Amino acid sequence: MKVLSKIYMALIFALLYAPIIVLVLFSFNRAGSFTNYSGFSFYWYRELFRDSTAIDALKNSLILAVSSAAAATLIGTLAAYGISRMKNKYVKAAVKSVTNIPMMNPDIVTGVSMMLLFAAASSIPFLVVEMGFWTMLIAHITFNLPYVILSVLPKFSQMDKHLTEAALDLGCTPSQTFLKVELPFIMPGVISGFMLGFTLSLDDFVISHFVSSSDFKTLPLYVYNQTAHEVKFSMYALCALMVFAILILMIVVNFVGGGKTDGKVKKKKKKTA
Amino acid sequence: MMKKIVSLALAAIVVLCVLVSCTPSTGGTVTLYVYNWGEYISDGSEDSLDSNAEFEKYCNGNERIQQLTGGKKVKVSYSTYASNEDLYAKLESKAVSYDVVVPSDYMVSRLAKEGLIQKIDVSKIANYENIDEKFKNLYYDENNEYSVPYTYGTVGIIYNTKKVEPKDVIDKSWSLMWNENYSGNILQFNNPRDAFGTAHFYQGTSSNSTNPDDWKNAQELLKKQKAIVQGYVMDEIFNKMKSGSAAVGVYYAGDFFTMYEDNEDLDFYYPKEGTNVFVDALCVPSNSKNPELALEYINFMLSEDIAIANAEAICYASPNKLVYENEDYKEAMAELHENAIDILYGYDDTKMEYFHDLPDDTRDLMNTLWEELKIENEKGYAIYIICAVILAAAIVIVVITVVKKKKKARSY
Amino acid sequence: MKKKSFLEKAAAVPHFVWMILFIVAPLLFVIYFAFTDSNGAFTFDNILNLSSYGDIFLMSVLFAFIATVVCLLIGYPLAFFMSRLKPSAQKVFVLLLMLPMWISLLIRTYSLLAMLDNGGLLNSLLNAIGLPTVKIVGTRGAVILGMVYDFLPYMVLPIYTTLSKLDVRYFEAAEDLGCSSVMTVFKVALPLSKSGIISGITMVFVPSISTFYISQKLGGGRFDLIGDTIERQFLMNNNKNVGAAISLVMMILILISVAVMNRFGDDDGGELIV
Numbered sequence: 001m002k003v004l005s006k007i008y009m010a011l012i013f014a015l016l017y018a019p020i021i022v023l024v025l026f027s028f029n030r031a032g033s034f035t036n037y038s039g040f041s042f043y044w045y046r047e048l049f050r051d052s053t054a055i056d057a058l059k060n061s062l063i064l065a066v067s068s069a070a071a072a073t074l075i076g077t078l079a080a081y082g083i084s085r086m087k088n089k090y091v092k093a094a095v096k097s098v099t100n101i102p103m104m105n106p107d108i109v110t111g112v113s114m115m116l117l118f119a120a121a122s123s124i125p126f127l128v129v130e131m132g133f134w135t136m137l138i139a140h141i142t143f144n145l146p147y148v149i150l151s152v153l154p155k156f157s158q159m160d161k162h163l164t165e166a167a168l169d170l171g172c173t174p175s176q177t178f179l180k181v182e183l184p185f186i187m188p189g190v191i192s193g194f195m196l197g198f199t200l201s202l203d204d205f206v207i208s209h210f211v212s213s214s215d216f217k218t219l220p221l222y223v224y225n226q227t228a229h230e231v232k233f234s235m236y237a238l239c240a241l242m243v244f245a246i247l248i249l250m251i252v253v254n255f256v257g258g259g260k261t262d263g264k265v266k267k268k269k270k271k272t273a
Numbered sequence: 274m275m276k277k278i279v280s281l282a283l284a285a286i287v288v289l290c291v292l293v294s295c296t297p298s299t300g301g302t303v304t305l306y307v308y309n310w311g312e313y314i315s316d317g318s319e320d321s322l323d324s325n326a327e328f329e330k331y332c333n334g335n336e337r338i339q340q341l342t343g344g345k346k347v348k349v350s351y352s353t354y355a356s357n358e359d360l361y362a363k364l365e366s367k368a369v370s371y372d373v374v375v376p377s378d379y380m381v382s383r384l385a386k387e388g389l390i391q392k393i394d395v396s397k398i399a400n401y402e403n404i405d406e407k408f409k410n411l412y413y414d415e416n417n418e419y420s421v422p423y424t425y426g427t428v429g430i431i432y433n434t435k436k437v438e439p440k441d442v443i444d445k446s447w448s449l450m451w452n453e454n455y456s457g458n459i460l461q462f463n464n465p466r467d468a469f470g471t472a473h474f475y476q477g478t479s480s481n482s483t484n485p486d487d488w489k490n491a492q493e494l495l496k497k498q499k500a501i502v503q504g505y506v507m508d509e510i511f512n513k514m515k516s517g518s519a520a521v522g523v524y525y526a527g528d529f530f531t532m533y534e535d536n537e538d539l540d541f542y543y544p545k546e547g548t549n550v551f552v553d554a555l556c557v558p559s560n561s562k563n564p565e566l567a568l569e570y571i572n573f574m575l576s577e578d579i580a581i582a583n584a585e586a587i588c589y590a591s592p593n594k595l596v597y598e599n600e601d602y603k604e605a606m607a608e609l610h611e612n613a614i615d616i617l618y619g620y621d622d623t624k625m626e627y628f629h630d631l632p633d634d635t636r637d638l639m640n641t642l643w644e645e646l647k648i649e650n651e652k653g654y655a656i657y658i659i660c661a662v663i664l665a666a667a668i669v670i671v672v673i674t675v676v677k678k679k680k681k682a683r684s685y
Numbered sequence: 686m687k688k689k690s691f692l693e694k695a696a697a698v699p700h701f702v703w704m705i706l707f708i709v710a711p712l713l714f715v716i717y718f719a720f721t722d723s724n725g726a727f728t729f730d731n732i733l734n735l736s737s738y739g740d741i742f743l744m745s746v747l748f749a750f751i752a753t754v755v756c757l758l759i760g761y762p763l764a765f766f767m768s769r770l771k772p773s774a775q776k777v778f779v780l781l782l783m784l785p786m787w788i789s790l791l792i793r794t795y796s797l798l799a800m801l802d803n804g805g806l807l808n809s810l811l812n813a814i815g816l817p818t819v820k821i822v823g824t825r826g827a828v829i830l831g832m833v834y835d836f837l838p839y840m841v842l843p844i845y846t847t848l849s850k851l852d853v854r855y856f857e858a859a860e861d862l863g864c865s866s867v868m869t870v871f872k873v874a875l876p877l878s879k880s881g882i883i884s885g886i887t888m889v890f891v892p893s894i895s896t897f898y899i900s901q902k903l904g905g906g907r908f909d910l911i912g913d914t915i916e917r918q919f920l921m922n923n924n925k926n927v928g929a930a931i932s933l934v935m936m937i938l939i940l941i942s943v944a945v946m947n948r949f950g951d952d953d954g955g956e957l958i959v
Binding site: 356358359361362365366457458463464499502503504505506509512513515516517518519640644645647648649650659660663 | 737738740741743744746747750802803804805820822823902904905906907908909913914917919920921922923924
């Protein structure tokens with residue numbers, strides 16, 4: 001049984017990783033082809049850094065991911081605070097389910113609905129709506145929000161009510177209580193919400209596909225444009241770099257923090273939400 | 274543990290942000306938005322000229338243009354589309370604004386009719402005189418008010434000589450695209466106008482027919498073909514033909530040379546039943562923010578060096594006299610493929626047909642038929658049986674759970 | 686009862702405004718377009734004409750269903766074995782499972798295509814050792830394979846999470862009471878990890894049924910799914926009304942099935958991840 005399970009796991013992981021490994025290996029292939037190999041070279045890595053469109057796209061992706069995650073974290077944390085203080089059960093349930101719509105809905109429907117909204121808005125006089133950074137920012141904040149709220153809200157309910165009451169009794173105003181007592185307590189939730197939003201936004205293609213323009217192209221859109229023709233091997237080089245970066249991050253994290261698995265399980269649970 | 278991951282990641286993000294914000298700001302530039310077909314310009318790869326970068330350089334060193342932009346730097350934002358219909362959808366949505374687009378002939382007339390592209394004054398384009406008279410006053414823009422020809426080309430069949438039997442190509446017919454011996458190895462266009470075009474030519478009707486029956490018959494042909502095609506593709510065909518993933522495909526003559534460069538087993542012919550010839554023209558959309566700069570761009574694209582670089586990079590025929598009369602250009606093309614110049618410029622005019630802009634009802638019919646073709650599936654009854662089984666299983670499971678629950682409730 | 690402070694009252698207001706503007710309003714627009722024609726007049730035609738898309742819906746559901754079942758069959762044992770490893774090994778495997786999720790789905794799908802294409806790596810290897818070419822790309826199997834490959838981690842992770850939280854003593858007890866190891870899985874692990882299975886199923890099924898990239902690349906555009914149809918209506922045919930009608934129907938179908946599934950899993954009070 002033990003051996004069988006090991007073989008099974010090895011097999012599945014091998015299949016899961018085969019295309020990725022091939023991709024990393026062939027990113028060093030000077031010929032830029034999967035079928036003939038013409039020697040090891042960093043050519044495509046140099047090409048990548050010479051390709052200003054790709055670098056711009058990467059930059060755009062990072063700007064968008066950071067700003068949308070930050071905005072969503074701000075709005076979402078406040079919202080979670082407000083929701084946790086709600087007394088009316090039904091209102092609370094209603095707010096929660098509307099919030100979760102972008103999470104449950106297929107991405108394509110969210111993207112299409114956003115596109116319709118912006119198209120309609122652009123027909124209103126005096127309101128200039130052009131697809132670009134701002135429409136993408138709005139769309140990304142919208143789909144990040146439920147994830148932020150989902151990571152922050154449980155923290156509020158886990159919190160000991162007596163703590164806030166004590167703070168209030170000792171003379172803190174509600175906003176002071178929020179900043180000094182509650183915020184530090186919910187901080188892990190806030191941070192994981194931000195991280196989640198950052199990752200989702202960085203990776204999103206489908207929603208961006210519907211609300212973007214050539215003005216502001218993120219990396220996934222750039223890749224999509226390439227796969228419609230021919231993928232330059234510099235893209236694989238970029239992927240290989242990402243794989244290495246993630247691997248290094250993982251190894252570092254693994255070595256730095258030994259022992260406990262508790263935090264890890266929690267974080268991963270959030271990721272899968 | 275968790276904290277460490279998070280702090281590491283946060284640190285990484287902060288560093289990235291700093292890097293991003295350190296790069297020079299984009300203030301003081303004028304951006305020209307160019308929306309072109311994929312693989313349709315010389316982009317600086319393999320030591321060729323980078324047309325867009327050259328244009329930026331040219332603008333920033335040119336006093337007249339500097340006056341036009343108020344001394345700001347010019348930057349070209351270049352992006353691509355895969356079909357005329359994609360371009361139309363983008364322009365029609367009006368949510369994006371471009372300064373230069375490159376629709377094909379029939380799309381030029383449609384865009385002009387619907388007011389989506391603006392009139393341009395060709396007298397302001399000095400290099401317009403380089404354009405061959407043959408490509409002026411064409412049906413889609415009779416008075417040369419809207420468009421300036423960029424390239425022209427033809428559609429033909431590309432096949433892999435290692436995979437296709439010589440006897441199947443001897444009569445040079447469209448029938449190769451319907452030959453069942455190559456089932457799973459045929460590539461068809463992934464846009465209705467071109468795909469229906471192939472069927473029209475094959476069955477001997479005009480691709481501009483307004484007779485619904487012709488279109489329905491063409492659809493029948495395409496349906497028959499659907500069972501044996503490997504896929505409906507646009508520029509994906511490059512990879513597929515180069516790597517030998519498909520044996521037969523239909524695409525533009527110019528692109529054949531690009532594929533041939535990487536795979537010499539490929540060959541090309543014009544089907545005897547006739548085929549499509551098209552002109553792709555530079556136009557300025559109505560909502561362009563920099564129409565004057567757009568004209569400068571168009572003018573620049575017609576200048577000798579740039580036009581030759583583009584023609585050599587994309588391998589399409591050029592309507593520019595300075596290009597096709599240039600000896601170096603001819604030589605370079607002949608080096609690529611011995612018959613290149615002949616294929617590009619020496620085709621039989623009588624067998625070529627331009628696509629015209631279809632009347633609304635015919636276009637609607639075409640789109641409906643295409644939609645039907647795309648959603649049709651040769652599936653047989655198996656699928657219904659599988660679905661019924663799944664549904665039955667789902668119902669059984671639900672019933673069992675409900676019964677169990679009731680039992681549980683009773684036993685308390 | 687003390688009065689709510691200003692902060693408590695105002696905190697959620699930005700979110701409410703956002704929700705109404707960017708979640709509710711866009712969906713209202715989908716409904717509006719689904720029930721109007723291109724001139725803006727009210728009509729049921731878009732919805733009624735969807736019957737011609739019946740096969741597409743059926744195909745998409747079937748493809749997504751098969752992909753989900755395959756993911757579950759492959760993923761459950763994987764998650765189970767992972768949860769039985771030493772904690773340090775578990776950590777490594779979780780990271781290994783998450784790594785592909787960080788690489789763009791577009792790239793993963795495309796590299797799968799590059800491997801499986803008729804002239805791709807796999808077939809050139811086969812040809813090199815004298816075997817005939819296997820046609821994979823452009824078949825239904827390729828589309829399903831793509832879905833399984835792309836979404837497998839989304840199935841494994843939630844199941845693993847619930848399994849790893851289970852007390853090992855449950856299994857020990859079951860074995861002490863005479864369960865075989867296979868029985869233990871069916872009688873103990875499976876019922877206790879129901880919530881993980883359900884969120885795994887949702888997380889594979891929803892993206893599978895709405896994908897358009899996978900079917901475009903691996904199916905060669907021959908097997909249109911709902912996602913392809915929606916994308917084509919919006920970005921190519923420019924027919925917002927039909928596109929909105931298809932989106933609306935798909936959305937309702939999915940929301941209903943997700944709700945049913947959650948109800949299903951909720952009866953033992955299991956914690957839901959989605």
